[in-house]
Amino acid sequence: MQVLDAKGIERTINRLAHELVEKHKDLDRLALVGIRTRGEFLAHRIAKKIFEIESKNIPVGVLDITLYRDDLHGRLDQPVLKSTEILFDIKDKDIVLVDDVLFTGRTIRSALNALMDLGRPARIELLVLVDRGHRELPIKADFVGKNIPTARTQEVQVHLSEKDGEDSIYLLNADEEKENRT
Amino acid sequence: MNLQSRHLLGLEGMSKEDITLILDTAESFREVLERPIKKVPPLQGKTIVNLFFENSTRTRISFELAERRLSADVVSFSSGGSSISKGETLKDTARNIEAMKIDMVVVRHSSAGVPHFLSRVVQANVINAGDGLHEHPTQALLDMMTLRQKYKSLEGLRVCIVGDILHSRVARSNIFGLRTMGAEVSVCGPATLIPRYIEQLGVRVYNRLEDVIPNIDVLNVLRIQLERQKSGLFPSLREYHRYFGVTKEKVDKASHPITIMHPGPINRDVELSADLADGPHSVILEQVTNGVAVRMSVLYLLGTAQ
Numbered sequence: 001m002q003v004l005d006a007k008g009i010e011r012t013i014n015r016l017a018h019e020l021v022e023k024h025k026d027l028d029r030l031a032l033v034g035i036r037t038r039g040e041f042l043a044h045r046i047a048k049k050i051f052e053i054e055s056k057n058i059p060v061g062v063l064d065i066t067l068y069r070d071d072l073h074g075r076l077d078q079p080v081l082k083s084t085e086i087l088f089d090i091k092d093k094d095i096v097l098v099d100d101v102l103f104t105g106r107t108i109r110s111a112l113n114a115l116m117d118l119g120r121p122a123r124i125e126l127l128v129l130v131d132r133g134h135r136e137l138p139i140k141a142d143f144v145g146k147n148i149p150t151a152r153t154q155e156v157q158v159h160l161s162e163k164d165g166e167d168s169i170y171l172l173n174a175d176e177e178k179e180n181r182t
Numbered sequence: 183m184n185l186q187s188r189h190l191l192g193l194e195g196m197s198k199e200d201i202t203l204i205l206d207t208a209e210s211f212r213e214v215l216e217r218p219i220k221k222v223p224p225l226q227g228k229t230i231v232n233l234f235f236e237n238s239t240r241t242r243i244s245f246e247l248a249e250r251r252l253s254a255d256v257v258s259f260s261s262g263g264s265s266i267s268k269g270e271t272l273k274d275t276a277r278n279i280e281a282m283k284i285d286m287v288v289v290r291h292s293s294a295g296v297p298h299f300l301s302r303v304v305q306a307n308v309i310n311a312g313d314g315l316h317e318h319p320t321q322a323l324l325d326m327m328t329l330r331q332k333y334k335s336l337e338g339l340r341v342c343i344v345g346d347i348l349h350s351r352v353a354r355s356n357i358f359g360l361r362t363m364g365a366e367v368s369v370c371g372p373a374t375l376i377p378r379y380i381e382q383l384g385v386r387v388y389n390r391l392e393d394v395i396p397n398i399d400v401l402n403v404l405r406i407q408l409e410r411q412k413s414g415l416f417p418s419l420r421e422y423h424r425y426f427g428v429t430k431e432k433v434d435k436a437s438h439p440i441t442i443m444h445p446g447p448i449n450r451d452v453e454l455s456a457d458l459a460d461g462p463h464s465v466i467l468e469q470v471t472n473g474v475a476v477r478m479s480v481l482y483l484l485g486t487a488q
Contacts, residue, residue, distance in 0.1 A: 064210065067222040072486045078184050080206075081482070083213040117219050 003148055006167035009129070012145040013042070016127060017049035019143055020096065029094045029122065031059045035111050036082055038100040039063075041162040042129060046098065061086030063097075068110035086118060095121040096143070100158040102128040105139035130169060132156045185483050189301045189308040192317035193358040201359060205327050208472065208479035214251065215475060225254035225485050228285040232258040233275070234311070235291040240446060240470070241311055241321075245288050248477035254286075254485070272296065276303045286485055289313075307484040312351055320480060321445055322355035324473040326363060328465050329400060331472075332441060337364035342394050344428060345404030345453055346375045348415075352404060352445050357383050370394050371426060374415045391426060395436050402443040403428050406453045419452050429455040439463045446470070 004012070024030045027050075034043030040062045047058045064082045066072070072079075097111055108126060115124065127143035132150045146169070148156060153174040159166050185200050193201070214222055230249045234242050242258065249256045276299075279287060286307045289297050294314030301308040312318040326336060333339055341360055343353045347369045360367050361384050369380060370388040381387060388394040395401075406422060416422050433440050442454070442464040450456045459466060 067214075067224045067482075072224055074488050075486075076184075076488055078483065078487055080183050080203075081210045083210045085213070113223070117222070118217065 001171050002168055003171050004146060004169040006161075009145075009167045009169065012129065013045050014049060016129075016143050016145055017046050017053060020046065020127070021050060021053055023142075024094060026094070027054060027056050027058065029092070030096065031061065031088060031090065031093045032096050032098055033061045033063050033086060033090075033111075033115065035097065035099045035107065036062055036064045037163060038158055038160050039098045041160045042100060042127075043098040046127070059088045061088065061090075063111055063114055065107060065110040065114050068114045070106060070110065084114065084118075090115065090119040090121045092120075092122045095124045096127050097124060098127050100129050100160075101156050102126070102131045102139075102141050102144075103134055103156075105135045105137035108139050109137050129158060130156055184487050188484060188487060189297070189310075190319055190480050190484065191297050191301060191308065191310050193319045193322055193355045193362070194317065196319075196359070196362065198362050198364075201323070201326070201363060204323055204476065204479050204483065205330060207483060208323070208327050208475040211475040211478040211482070212472070214478070215471065221251050221253060223253045224482055225249070225252040227255075228485055229255045229257070229283070230286040230288065230481070230485075231279055231282075231284045232256065232311075233279075233287060233289040233291075234258070234260045235289070235296070236261065236312070238290055238312070240473075241290065244470075244473045245309075245311060245320075245477050248474050248481055249288075251474070252478055252481055252485070254481070257284075272299065273303060276300050279306065280304050286481065309480060309484070314351065315349055315354075316351050317355045317358075318351040319355050319359075320473070320477055321352045322359040323480070324469055324476040325352075325356055325402060325443060325445075326359055327472045327476050328443065328469050329365075329441070331468070332465065333399070335364075336360060339365040339400065340368075340398040341365050341400040341402060342368045342370055342388070342398045343402045343404065344370045344391065344426060345406055346410060346415075347371050347380065347404070348375045348377045349407065349410065350404050354383075356402060357385055361385075368394055368398065372416050372422070375410075391428065391432055392435065395432060395440065398436075398440065399438075400441045400443060401428055401433070402445075403454045405445065405447065406449060408449070423452050427451070427453055427455065428458060430457050430461070433458065441465055443469060 032043040034040035043060045047060045050058050062085045064084045066079050066081045125142040128141045129145040131144045131147050155172045157170045159168045161167050284306050288309045288311050290311040294316035296313050297308050297310035347353045357367050368386040442458050444466050
């Protein structure tokens, strides 16, 4: 079942960018860090939007959290390790972590540890496109695109044109498989 | 993505996909090595033992650094101070390791096949850090990583390995790996230092550097072990240098620049002239940096697999 279409995603990103600008008086300290893979694309889209609103370039970095996962050992299929690309100094920056879906919170825990190993930001906030609930750790998002109530067994799939050829969010039941996502 | 085997014993028979996975993962670890804090947590709680039955400084340091940067606990044995020199058999050593609940073993030994033997008698993952005249897979992987960074792809790349091919596990692992990745490999050296039937590994053999230099992109220059001279395999270092020493004069005969590699330690002005070793086409220090990254990659892929 589709819960948000391309137009809806665009409006949501628009709103999130405005919220970020509103909450951050000092845009010079702001930096976005997207969590691979889809967080990266979202972070770039938000940075572009902020540029349209404020004519300010916000630095964007990409974080790979593979090495920090708590389920790294004993998986049948190992996740592929990619690089972290944060080309600015995160020290004393206001970092906004960007991810597509907030679920158990474990990815965000890993991302916080990964980020801390790179330096000491002044502040870290969390922005997600979708919050689907079922947290297993005490983690909460500061900016939420859309709250989607789900059952534990359901799956939320965010498709972004940069990777999946379309912008769309689906809510799938356990037995459903969306085929066109790679 | 997982590697096919739970050990790294050699590159013979390893698939192109596995080599590519190791090299791609190693590229990601290069980024970790550029950070101010060069430590990441994936092997936290794992214990790795480095069993070096044969002397080695740089390979052992490279492995130890890689292990520590992945947050593993590390114990190192070297032949001098351990019970090996007290007459303990390899099997007993292995059983003792097993009893100490070790997760991974990195082993170097002067006899071929020791890592293979260990992999059959212990539960731990075994990594070959050089076995006799057989293989030295991580060296070949770091060589391939360095070449892939420079040339993007190994497909069709023309690589010549120069020197003592007969006693070189580096040459053998490079031949297996490079051939799998689609490179053209040749070897060059005095006839006494070229093993018989080496052509069967799919390489061309040259006995004159001048013949091979115009047709290659890369020279991987092997260390000439000074003790080989005593065994009469070549008359003198001076003569070796004259015919097989890689010098600027010889390399300049090619119409294009030739990349210079060396697994170290270099005998300057014996197998390789100092100006080439320090020259713009030398990637020798890149090899050393990539060595840590490639070893992190192998340890990570084997250590986190089920």
